[in-house]
Structures are given as structure tokens and as C-alpha cells.
Amino acid sequence: MNQTLLFLIPLLPLACAVLNMLFGMRLPRLVAETLAVSGVAASFLLTLLFWGYADGAGTHALLGTWLPVGDITIPFALHFDALAAPMTLMVTGVATLIHLYAVGYMHDEEDYARFFGLLNLFVFAMLAIVLADNLLVLFLGWEGVGLCSYALIGFWYQKSENARAGTKAFLVTRVGDIFLAAALLWLFALTGTLEIAAINARAASFAPEVLTALTVLLLLGACGKSAQLPLMTWLADAMAGPTPVSALIHAATMVTAGVYLLCRLFPLVSLSPDGMAAIAVVGALTALYAATCALAQREIKRVLAYSTMSQVGYMFLAVGAGSVAGAMFHLLTHAFFKAALFMAAGCIIHLAGGENDILRMGGLFKRGPRELFWVFLAGALCLAGAPLTGGFFSKDGILLAVYTQGTPLFLALWGIGLLTALLTAVYTFRLVYLVFAGEPRGHGHPHDLPLLMRRPLWPLALLGLCGGLLNLPPLVGGHEWLTHRLGTLAGREILAGHSIEWALAGLATGLVILGWGFARWRYGQFRGEQENRASRFLLLGWRADALVDLLFVRPFTAMAGLCAIGCDRALVDATLDGLARQTTACGERLRGLTTGRVSTYLAGFVWGFLIILGWFLLALVK
Amino acid sequence: MIVPFAHVLIFAAILFTMGLGCVLARRNLIMILIGVEIMLNAAAVALVGGSAYWRQVDGQVFVVFLMAMTSAEVAISLAMVVYLRRRRGTLEADRFDGLRG
Amino acid sequence: MTTMATSLPQFPWLSLLIGLPLAGALLCLLQRRSAIECRWLALVTTLTTLMIALWLFVTHGDGQAGWLLREDAAWIPRFGIRYTLGLDGISLLLVLLTAFLHTVAVLIAWPEQRRVPLFMALLLILESGLMGVFLAVDLVLFYLFWEAMLLPMVFLIGIWGEEGRRRAAVRFFLYTLAGSLAMLIAMIALYLLHAAQSGAPSFALADLAQTRLTLTQEYLLFGGFMLAFAIKAPLVPFHTWQPDALSESPAAGSVDLTGLLLKTGLYGMIRFAFPLFPNATRNCLPFLAALALLGLFHAAWSAYRQEDVKRILAYSSISHLGLVVLGLAAWNATAWQGSILLMVTHGIVTGALFAVVAMLRARTGTRDLAELGGLWGAAPALSAFFLLFALASLGLPGLANFTGEILVLLGTFHTQPLWALLALPGLVFAAAYLLRLVQGALWGPAPANRGAIADLTVREWLVLVPLALLTVWIGLYPAPFLAPLAGPVQAALGGLP
Amino acid sequence: MNTAPSIPGLWCHDMIGSVVFYLLAAATLTATLLCITRTSPVHAVIYLVHAFFDLALIFYLFGAPLVAAWEMIIYAGAIMVLFLFIIMMLELSPGGKPLTVDRRRWIPVLILSLVTLGCTVLLIIQDPSSAGSGTAYHASPRDFGTALFDHYALAVQVVSFQLLFAAVGAYYVGKGEPRKRGEQPS
Numbered sequence A: 001m002n003q004t005l006l007f008l009i010p011l012l013p014l015a016c017a018v019l020n021m022l023f024g025m026r027l028p029r030l031v032a033e034t035l036a037v038s039g040v041a042a043s044f045l046l047t048l049l050f051w052g053y054a055d056g057a058g059t060h061a062l063l064g065t066w067l068p069v070g071d072i073t074i075p076f077a078l079h080f081d082a083l084a085a086p087m088t089l090m091v092t093g094v095a096t097l098i099h100l101y102a103v104g105y106m107h108d109e110e111d112y113a114r115f116f117g118l119l120n121l122f123v124f125a126m127l128a129i130v131l132a133d134n135l136l137v138l139f140l141g142w143e144g145v146g147l148c149s150y151a152l153i154g155f156w157y158q159k160s161e162n163a164r165a166g167t168k169a170f171l172v173t174r175v176g177d178i179f180l181a182a183a184l185l186w187l188f189a190l191t192g193t194l195e196i197a198a199i200n201a202r203a204a205s206f207a208p209e210v211l212t213a214l215t216v217l218l219l220l221g222a223c224g225k226s227a228q229l230p231l232m233t234w235l236a237d238a239m240a241g242p243t244p245v246s247a248l249i250h251a252a253t254m255v256t257a258g259v260y261l262l263c264r265l266f267p268l269v270s271l272s273p274d275g276m277a278a279i280a281v282v283g284a285l286t287a288l289y290a291a292t293c294a295l296a297q298r299e300i301k302r303v304l305a306y307s308t309m310s311q312v313g314y315m316f317l318a319v320g321a322g323s324v325a326g327a328m329f330h331l332l333t334h335a336f337f338k339a340a341l342f343m344a345a346g347c348i349i350h351l352a353g354g355e356n357d358i359l360r361m362g363g364l365f366k367r368g369p370r371e372l373f374w375v376f377l378a379g380a381l382c383l384a385g386a387p388l389t390g391g392f393f394s395k396d397g398i399l400l401a402v403y404t405q406g407t408p409l410f411l412a413l414w415g416i417g418l419l420t421a422l423l424t425a426v427y428t429f430r431l432v433y434l435v436f437a438g439e440p441r442g443h444g445h446p447h448d449l450p451l452l453m454r455r456p457l458w459p460l461a462l463l464g465l466c467g468g469l470l471n472l473p474p475l476v477g478g479h480e481w482l483t484h485r486l487g488t489l490a491g492r493e494i495l496a497g498h499s500i501e502w503a504l505a506g507l508a509t510g511l512v513i514l515g516w517g518f519a520r521w522r523y524g525q526f527r528g529e530q531e532n533r534a535s536r537f538l539l540l541g542w543r544a545d546a547l548v549d550l551l552f553v554r555p556f557t558a559m560a561g562l563c564a565i566g567c568d569r570a571l572v573d574a575t576l577d578g579l580a581r582q583t584t585a586c587g588e589r590l591r592g593l594t595t596g597r598v599s600t601y602l603a604g605f606v607w608g609f610l611i612i613l614g615w616f617l618l619a620l621v622k
Numbered sequence B: 001m002i003v004p005f006a007h008v009l010i011f012a013a014i015l016f017t018m019g020l021g022c023v024l025a026r027r028n029l030i031m032i033l034i035g036v037e038i039m040l041n042a043a044a045v046a047l048v049g050g051s052a053y054w055r056q057v058d059g060q061v062f063v064v065f066l067m068a069m070t071s072a073e074v075a076i077s078l079a080m081v082v083y084l085r086r087r088r089g090t091l092e093a094d095r096f097d098g099l100r101g
Numbered sequence C: 001m002t003t004m005a006t007s008l009p010q011f012p013w014l015s016l017l018i019g020l021p022l023a024g025a026l027l028c029l030l031q032r033r034s035a036i037e038c039r040w041l042a043l044v045t046t047l048t049t050l051m052i053a054l055w056l057f058v059t060h061g062d063g064q065a066g067w068l069l070r071e072d073a074a075w076i077p078r079f080g081i082r083y084t085l086g087l088d089g090i091s092l093l094l095v096l097l098t099a100f101l102h103t104v105a106v107l108i109a110w111p112e113q114r115r116v117p118l119f120m121a122l123l124l125i126l127e128s129g130l131m132g133v134f135l136a137v138d139l140v141l142f143y144l145f146w147e148a149m150l151l152p153m154v155f156l157i158g159i160w161g162e163e164g165r166r167r168a169a170v171r172f173f174l175y176t177l178a179g180s181l182a183m184l185i186a187m188i189a190l191y192l193l194h195a196a197q198s199g200a201p202s203f204a205l206a207d208l209a210q211t212r213l214t215l216t217q218e219y220l221l222f223g224g225f226m227l228a229f230a231i232k233a234p235l236v237p238f239h240t241w242q243p244d245a246l247s248e249s250p251a252a253g254s255v256d257l258t259g260l261l262l263k264t265g266l267y268g269m270i271r272f273a274f275p276l277f278p279n280a281t282r283n284c285l286p287f288l289a290a291l292a293l294l295g296l297f298h299a300a301w302s303a304y305r306q307e308d309v310k311r312i313l314a315y316s317s318i319s320h321l322g323l324v325v326l327g328l329a330a331w332n333a334t335a336w337q338g339s340i341l342l343m344v345t346h347g348i349v350t351g352a353l354f355a356v357v358a359m360l361r362a363r364t365g366t367r368d369l370a371e372l373g374g375l376w377g378a379a380p381a382l383s384a385f386f387l388l389f390a391l392a393s394l395g396l397p398g399l400a401n402f403t404g405e406i407l408v409l410l411g412t413f414h415t416q417p418l419w420a421l422l423a424l425p426g427l428v429f430a431a432a433y434l435l436r437l438v439q440g441a442l443w444g445p446a447p448a449n450r451g452a453i454a455d456l457t458v459r460e461w462l463v464l465v466p467l468a469l470l471t472v473w474i475g476l477y478p479a480p481f482l483a484p485l486a487g488p489v490q491a492a493l494g495g496l497p
Numbered sequence D: 001m002n003t004a005p006s007i008p009g010l011w012c013h014d015m016i017g018s019v020v021f022y023l024l025a026a027a028t029l030t031a032t033l034l035c036i037t038r039t040s041p042v043h044a045v046i047y048l049v050h051a052f053f054d055l056a057l058i059f060y061l062f063g064a065p066l067v068a069a070w071e072m073i074i075y076a077g078a079i080m081v082l083f084l085f086i087i088m089m090l091e092l093s094p095g096g097k098p099l100t101v102d103r104r105r106w107i108p109v110l111i112l113s114l115v116t117l118g119c120t121v122l123l124i125i126q127d128p129s130s131a132g133s134g135t136a137y138h139a140s141p142r143d144f145g146t147a148l149f150d151h152y153a154l155a156v157q158v159v160s161f162q163l164l165f166a167a168v169g170a171y172y173v174g175k176g177e178p179r180k181r182g183e184q185p186s
Helices: A003-026 A029-049 A084-105 A112-131 A135-153 A160-191 A196-205 A208-226 A233-240 A243-252 A254-264 A273-296 A300-320 A324-351 A370-384 A390-405 A408-436 A457-471 A481-490 A498-523 A533-539 A544-591 A598-621 B005-025 B029-054 B058-088 C013-030 C035-060 C089-108 C116-135 C139-148 C150-160 C165-198 C215-232 C241-248 C251-276 C278-305 C309-330 C333-364 C380-393 C400-415 C417-423 C425-441 C458-476 C479-494 D010-014 D016-037 D041-061 D065-089 D103-125 D141-151 D153-174
Strands: A059-069 A072-080 C069-076 C081-087
Touching (some): A003 A029, A003 A072, A029 A084, A029 A112, A059 A135, A059 C400, A059 C479, A072 A084, A072 A112, A072 A135, A084 A112, A084 A324, A084 A457, A112 A135, A112 A243, A112 A254, A135 A160, A135 A196, A135 A233, A135 A254, A160 A208, A160 A233, A160 C400, A160 C417, A160 C425, A208 A254, A208 A300, A233 A544, A243 A300, A273 A300, A273 A408, A273 A533, A300 A324, A300 A390, A324 A370, A324 A390, A324 A481, A370 A390, A370 A457, A370 A498, A390 A408, A390 A457, A390 A498, A408 A498, A457 A481, A544 C278, A598 B005, B005 B029, B005 D016, B029 B058, B029 D016, B029 D041, B029 D065, B058 D141, B058 D153, C013 C069, C013 C081, C013 C089, C035 C089, C035 C116, C081 C089, C081 C116, C089 C116, C089 C251, C089 C333, C089 C458, C116 C139, C116 C150, C116 C251, C139 C150, C139 C165, C139 C251, C165 C215, C165 C241, C215 C251, C215 C278, C241 C309, C251 C278, C251 C333, C251 C479, C278 C309, C278 C417, C309 C400, C309 C425, C333 C380, C333 C479, C380 C400, C380 C425, C380 C458, C400 C417, D041 D065, D065 D141, D141 D153
Antiparallel strands (some): A059 A072, C069 C081
């Protein structure tokens, strides 16, 4: 087979997106939906078909030139390797299921063509990030997912808050993007190429300070997309979008793009110990921050959003600890169970009649479809890291990798990771209890869910539960398939004695049980939620929005006012108007000379004549 | 030449000055026009004198052109005087200040 | 440079590019009865011009340095003034843009009802003047066209503009005239200096570039030229005419003004100011970059504060051109290619945005952002185009502006990393004001008192589809548009530090 | 030709010519002075006509008989009469007063007239064209015509056009304001 056919993987969703955007509203609804789903499903099948291409060093595919920069031409090129292949498979697979779910979820939506068009476009952009051979194509995808995220968060644009949330997401992520762009410019200036493999190969020759600076720039770029500190404020608001969007973009794929970027450039990043430490610190702090916030949230999707942020923080921590395999492992399992959780949450909201507030839910175990409970529970167990689930193994791997680093900093981070694990168990089971236990507190009328909203949950929940098989540690008889698959890309090898591994696994299990016990004690019976200052602080995400508003938005607006009104109108325009007024005043004074009478002009004429005459006389005398 | 050329020029200059004085001092449009006529004649004197001095006929030819021009000018300006008298009822030059800025 | 003239007498394509619109304008004026005939006449004229420009682009766009086509004839030999036209890769792109945008402008102006023949004639005269500016190599000829394109624009604003048109037109006129007078003085001074040195008076660019000047003289003359170009571009302290003019002019005029007239200033820098005064240029580059950055941010901030949709776009225009100037100041082949490409794409994208806003205004009767909103529900196609061009304008990869911007940044970073890093936040700022615009116009609830809004008509599709196609095309495959620049840019940079 | 003769022309040897010139010049200046000081435009015009008579004599004295004739015919005859017409038509003179014979007012007129008359007689007796030996400059009508219509033919054409325009312009200005339609004739 021709390797250029690899381009079909991203281009099929793109083609379907374009078709849907242009003609979607004129096609029968079923055709538009089929087009959207089949485009993504086809790329999933193609990924399976091309799986072999990822062996060894992977396969390059060149479509054509894009941008000639001097003598160098930056092409549209793909690189399908061991890192990209599982990611591609995950993106297309999860996306296919979410598309199916979306067909059911958006059943009553009038503007379906725009929705599916954008969703397909998102898949294309995400695949561009995943498969990019050079940073510019990656940047194309990077901005593309931002755009789709923007447009889909604000999908229900009639409500201004939704559109505003989209704008916020776009702007905050774009702040991250400029750091990525800076890194891109710098790398191009250093190496004269943007090809990722070439950059990784030459990274060793950079000065240490340059490496650290580049790593920090890349980290900040990744933070924007992955909603890590300090660019995390947009993710919770992004839940304004339709639930399939939250599941696909803000849980499974786009928010992990930052992790993927760091993994892609890991050979470069890993050369800078300071940079690695920074990544780990950012990851750990975000994990803790988001977990605390999740404790106090009242909207089901916001709880999940903060949990996503927290889990992505774990992935950053893994990268910082040098374990690409651990990060990718958690990325994959997280994608599965978080997508399942979000889709189940969508069903729950649907059943509750559009009610978002978990304090007004409850009793769904008795009255809702039992199927939903099991799926949600499966997702929750994975999220909490209950033993033997996918989330358990992947999170455990990360904590092990951090612990084995051994430095005081990493030990502290490991402590934060453990604390976060405990908090995760607490808020996850809080969610489960509040939603499912007890008696109904809302006005939802239980009814049947469309088949398409129920069926896609199962494979994801199962994948989440069994995700551990992907990278089962030798401790329990596994072969670490993913680590072997990644080969040289897997990052640092983790060496730890069995006793330590057992001890850590036991500790993790203990924390989960502790968290579950606390949640059961506190939320087993609904006792209402009294609001105090601390919970309010956490509900507002540590008042980060207010801080950003104070530090950035207000100065920006003030500066805008200064420029538009202070400078342009008061300074430049006023100066010019003043000049014009002075000129007019001069003219007013001079107009007194023109009396309009012949005699005045004649007198002037004679005086002028006399002056000229006098001048001649003077010249004559000289 | 019967007299020194300078005397002719002085004569023309005095005449011219008189015309100029008339133009400047008088406010009646007719008198201003008369002043202009005097000035033109002063020029004619200088031209004829020059013609005699250099023994060239050209000076006299120019006097003829000057006369033709004068008649054109007088024709127009007198027509305007009539027009203004009809429109404004006065010939005081200072009453006409349509050009005032 | 002067020896590049081809030996065989060629068909005067360049004169045709200038003459054809002028002839069309005369025909429009001569037959003033039927507005419809005038529209078609203008359309046919602009389309023919576009065909010629396209043909030149296809046959000559291979990146050769030097003049691709040249016409030369004696004009006023006593002062060494010649009728010299020259086409190189840079002017080729701008000529193509001129021809293209004027075709679009005629289509945009199609529903104009007041004094159609005069409107079309002015539009065509403007095209002729712009062609002349982009083609003239003799300084006097350049100045002639430079002024010739000013007047039609003033009348377009002053007669067909919106409420504040008189003030805007007068401001535009005075500002640009002040600039061009400075240029005229500098031009004559340079001419006299050159004539005194060589004894052979000449206004030819190549001859004047040989003049030996002291540094002080260079600074003064460079300042004279740059004042004219900076006002036209506009660079920041001289920019306040532009939001007024852009927001008050009729739709076709806005497209022309932002797409082309502003480019003449930048083109003037590239073609005349830099090569004539190399030493002054070299010393002034940091200053120029500072002005460019100042403009980039100042305009972005100002745009964020505007309530008038057209003024937002006007300020965005200034902001983008700041980046163009930054690329020029970086003095690097990549950055220059990016700058020139950005000039072209900015013309297309911002022109398209102005066209869309004009359509919006025709439907809603307002330009006030607060009174707009919820457009997507009423007119999805129009809104989609709005969104597309807004995204292109904020530099989304895969759309036109990004290619230029990234080239500018790559090139600038290569020579002046700090400047490029300082310019980067501009990307966020651009997103801030453009998304505010999109948010206000497309999203949110529709105003209660607004009636039904029709979606695009066939004519409007005809206007927007070519613009959108070009936007995507340049975004994905800019090579054909970069190719003609390679040679000339190298040559232009070669003469200097 | 263009070298100025060092000795004044022939006519001066008998001094009569120069005396006549100074006399006429004095008369001209006096008449002009009287002209510009009159309050009545009619008187002013009459004094000016007198001054033109003297000027014509001076022209004759300078060997320009044709110009002298035209001075009389065009200036004194046509233009000044036109002035008079207009003055009278517009009733500009302070009229209405009975014509009282003020003797003193006749004195300058008489003196001027006598001077002019005397000079005229002198000139008739001493014809400058016949008297001298021919070295004095004298432009015959033939010379004059040749110069005018040969060398200055184009200028003549231009001037004639100018006269035509002036005539048209005077007609246009003088015919008064076109009455607007529907307006009552005043």
C-alpha cells in the first residue's frame, strides 16, 4: 500500500466535515448523520488497517508542500509511529462512539449539520496534532482544535453565556498558543527545520539554558490546551457546550493534546532537568487544585471537568517524572472512562429533565435505568482508581515513577499525588452517592433513553475497566505492552523493587477505600449541603477567575480605553483639531485685511509697488 | 529730439502720478476710471517719446494697441458702471465689498 | 536595473493595465443615462483587467529578479522625466490584488443607486491610479499616480459615505496631502542634488539611487518620503484619519481603501524609500520596528474598545499592518516575503470582512455592535462567511493570514528574536477583539425589534465565494503567491546591510 | 538705430519746438490737475479732453501725426464722449442748480485754451515734417502702416478679437438683469 494513503485518516473526517458544513442542511438528516459517523469510523478502521506502519521508526507520508520558507519548504507531512498509533486509534475510536452517542443526544437539534460538521472538523484537527510530522502541521491542528472547541462550546449561541464561555476558552488557550508559537520560532531559528524528529535529534546540541527555556515555553503552550495551572480557568466554563462535545473535546482528546505534545518532544524536554521538574510541579499542583475544586462543585459536568483537569495533571506529572509510557497509559485509560462518565452524565442530565445540579438529583439507582448506574459506576471506579481497574494501574504507574525519582522535590510531589488520589476517591463517590443514592430530589421524569445514547457507553466503560491490560505491570503478570510498543519513545525506565510496588499498590488501595468510606459517611444519606466560605472558595475554583480578571482583563480593558479614547481621541485627534483651530483663527485674523473694497486693494498695490521701487533704489545706491 | 528724453519721461511720470492719485483718492467709480485713463495716457506719452528717441515706429504702434485696449476696457467698465448703478443705486467704490473675506 | 529592458518592442501590457480602467471610466462618464449599463461596463472593464493581470501572473510569476516587463518613453526630456513603468514580482502580486479587489468592489457596489455612472467611473479611475502607483518607476510618474488615486477616494467617501462622511473625507484628504507634499519636497530636493552631481537631470529611480548623499541629507529626505508612506500605511502616530475614512466610506470604498490604498504606503517604502536611502534605512530600522510594534498593540487595544463594527475592522487593519512593517524592518528575506504576502492576504481578508459588514448593515441598518447579535439564526451563510474571514484575520492556520504572519515571525525571529517575541501577544489581542466582534454580531439572542433578515443573494455569493476560496487557497498552498517574490526580495535586500 | 543720438534732433536748433513742448506739458499737467480735483464728473471729463488735446499736440511734435490724430478721434472724440454720455445718462452731476456764470471759473479754462491755441498756431506755422533737414524723426503713415500690418499683424488680430470680446461683454453686462419668469416688471 502507498503510505500517502495514511493521509486518509485525517482527511476523511475533514471531507465529511466540509460536506456537512456546505450541504448538510440540504441533505436528509439521516444522510448527514451517517456521513459524520462514517467519516470517523472509516478513519478508525483505516488506523487498524495501517497499524503495521507504526512498527519500528514509523512511517513518513508526504502530501505536498505547504509553506516555502527561504530555501526550506515546510510540507504537509505525517509521521505515523508507535506514539502516534495508539493515540490515533484512541481518538478515532472514542470519537466514533461519541459520534454515535451524539446522533442520539442531538436528536432534537435543528442545526445538526453545523454540529456534526464541527465535530468532524475537530477530529481532523486532533488527528493533525497526533500525526503531525512537523510542528507547523501540529500548530495547524493545535489551533484547529481550539477553533472547534470555541465553536462547539458556544454551539447554543442564543444564550450569550455559552458563546462567552467559548470565547474565553479560545482566548485562554491562545495565550498558551503564543508560547508554543514562540517555541516554534525559536526551534526553527536554532535548527532551521520544524520536523519533530529532526528537532529531537538535534536537541542534544542546544545549550542547557536554551533547553530549559524551550521546555518552559512548550510547557506553557501545553498548559493552555490541557487546562493546567495557570491557564486552567476556561475548562470548567467550557461545560456550557453540548455533552458529546464535553466528552470528546474536553475530556478524551483535546485536553490531552498538551500531554501528547510533551511526549512528542520528550527527547528535547527530557534534556532539561529543571524543565522536567517544572512540568512535574505544574502537573501535581494542578492535580491537587482541581481535585479540591471538584469536591465542592454542584454541577455534574463541572465535577467531571475538574476531575479531568486533575487527571491531566497526573499525566503532566508522569511526563515530568520521565515516564512517557505512564503518561500515555493514563491518557488512554482516562480517555475511555472519562468519555464514558461524560456520556453517562449526559444521560443523567437528560433523565433529570435538563437539571445540572447534583444536589437536586438522587434516587437514580431506583428509578433510572439500571444500565446507566453500572456504566457510571464503572467509570467512577476507574476515576477513583479502584484496584484492578484501568485507572488503578495507570495512576499507580505514575505514582511509582514519581516515587522512584527519589529526590526530595519528587517525593513531595508524590505526596501531593497521594493526597490527590484520596480527594479523587472522595469527590467521585460523592458524585455517585448524590446522583444515585437516596430519594429523587428533582423534577425529572424517568423515561427511556434512545438506544444510541445507551449503547456507546458499554464499550467505553469496558475499555476503562480493562484498560489496565494495555500496560499491565509485570508485578501482576503483565508484559507492559504499551511500554514495549513505544520502545525508545517510552521515556525513562522505571526500576523498583517488587516490595515497593506492592507497598504502593496497597497504599493506593487503602486511599481509595478511605475516600469511599468518607464519602459514604458524608453522602450516603443526603443531608443537604451547607455553604460556607471554604466551599464557596472551592466552588469558584479558588476564585481564579476573579484573579485573572483583576490581573489581566481589567488592565487590558483599561489599556484599551486609554488607547482608543485617551490616546487617539484626546491626544492625536485633539492635537490635530487644535492645529486646525489655530489655522482657522489665523485665517480669521487675516480676513480683516480683505475688506472687499477696491481702494484697499489699490492701496496695497501701490505700497507694494513703492517697496519694490525702494528696493531697486537701494540696489542702485549700492 | 526737441527736448531731452529725460524730460519727456519726467512729464510722463508726473502725469502718471496724477492719474494714480486720482485713482487712489477718489471714491467715485467714474473718477477712478478717469484716473486710469490718465495713467494710460502717461504711458502713451512715454511710448511716443521713446519712439522719437530711438527713431523706431514700434512705440507708436504700441500706442495704437494701447488705445484699442483702452477702448475695450472703457466699454466694459462703463457697462459695469451702468449695471452697478442699476443694481445698487450708487457708484461709491467703497460700497462694493462683495469680495470681503 | 535599467538595462533589463527587453530589446523587442513588446505589447504595452502595463500601459494597458493603467489605460483600460481609465477608458472604462471615461465611457461610464460619457454615457450617463443608464445605471445598469454603467455597472456592466465597469464589471467588464475590471474583469478584463483582471484577466490581463492573471495572464501576467501566470506567465511571469516565476520568481525572477529584476523587471519582468518594462516600458519606457520620453515624456518631459527637459527635466529628465520619463514615462517608465516596470513590473517585478512584488508589483505583480499587488497588481493582481488590485485587479481582483476592484472586480469584487464593482460587484459590491452593484446595488448603489445614487449617481451610478460617477461612482463606477471613480472606482475605475481609482483602479487606474493604483495600477500606476504599483507600476511607476519614474518618481514624477509615481507622484502623479499617487495623487491621482487620492481624489477619487476622497469623492467616494465624501459623496457616497455614511453620516460623518464630510469630516472623514476632509481628514483623509488633508492627512494624505500633507504627507505627499513632504514627499514632493524630498523628491525635488533629491532630484536637484542628483542633477547637480551628475549633470544629467533624471527622475528615474535607478538614477536617483546613485546619488551620493551625506547622512543628514539622507535622514531628511528619507523622513520626507517616509512621512507620506507612514501616513498612508498608516503607522501609529499618523493613523487617526483611517478609522474615520474606513468607517464612513461606502462598502466598495472601504474594500478599496483597506485592501489597496493602505498597501501603497508599504509598497512605497519597499520600492522607493528603502532603496533610495540605504544608510538612513539601516539606521532607522529599529525605530521603524518600534513604531510597528506600537501600532500593533495600540490598534489592537483601540479595536477592543470600539462599538462601531467598521471601526473595529479599521483598527484591526492598522494592527495587522503593524506586523507587516515589523517584517519589513526585520530586513530578512523570509520576513519580507511574509510581509508582502500578508499585505495581499490582508487585502483579501479585511476587504472581505468589510464587504460582509456592509451586507450586514444593509440588512440591519446599524453598525453598532450593541444592536447586533444572533445573526447566525437569521442568516447562517452570511454568518459563516463572517466567521471564516474573522478567523482568517485572527491568523488561524490553514487560512490566508496565517501564512504571512508565520513567515514574518519566522523571519523576524531569525534576525531580531526580541521583536518577534514582543509581537507574539498580538495574536492573542487579535483574537480578543475579533472574537468580541463575532460574539457581538453572530452569537447571543437576536435583538427583539429586528425584523426578518434575508440570507445571501446570488450577487453576494458571487462576491464572497471567490474571496473565501482565495483565503483558503493561500492558507493551504501559498507557494504560487510566494514564488514571484523570491527574486525581487533577494535583490531588494541585497543592496543593503 | 539703437544708439541714442548724442545731439538732440534737428528741430531743436531753433528752440521753438522745445518751448512748445514745455508749454504744452505744463498745460497738460494743469488740465489734468484740474480734472482730478473737480467734484463734478462732467467738468472733470471736459478738463481731461483738454488735456488730451495738448497731448495730441505733443505727439504731433514728436513726429507721430497719426497717433496724434487718433488721440483726438478715439480718446477725446469717442471715449470721453462715451464717459459724458454715461455721466449724463446716470445723472451723476450735481444737477438742478441754475447755470450761474461764475467768471472766476473761466480763468483757468481761458488760459489753458489760449496756450493750446497758441501752440497749435505755432505748430501750423512751423511744420515739423517740412521744416527740418530730415534728420528729425518722423513716422509717415506708410511706415506706420507697414510696421503695423506687417510686423505686428498677429497682434492686430489679437487686439481686434479683444475688441470684439469687449463689445460682446459690454453688451452682456449692459443689457441688465434678465427678468425672471412670472416676475412683475418693475
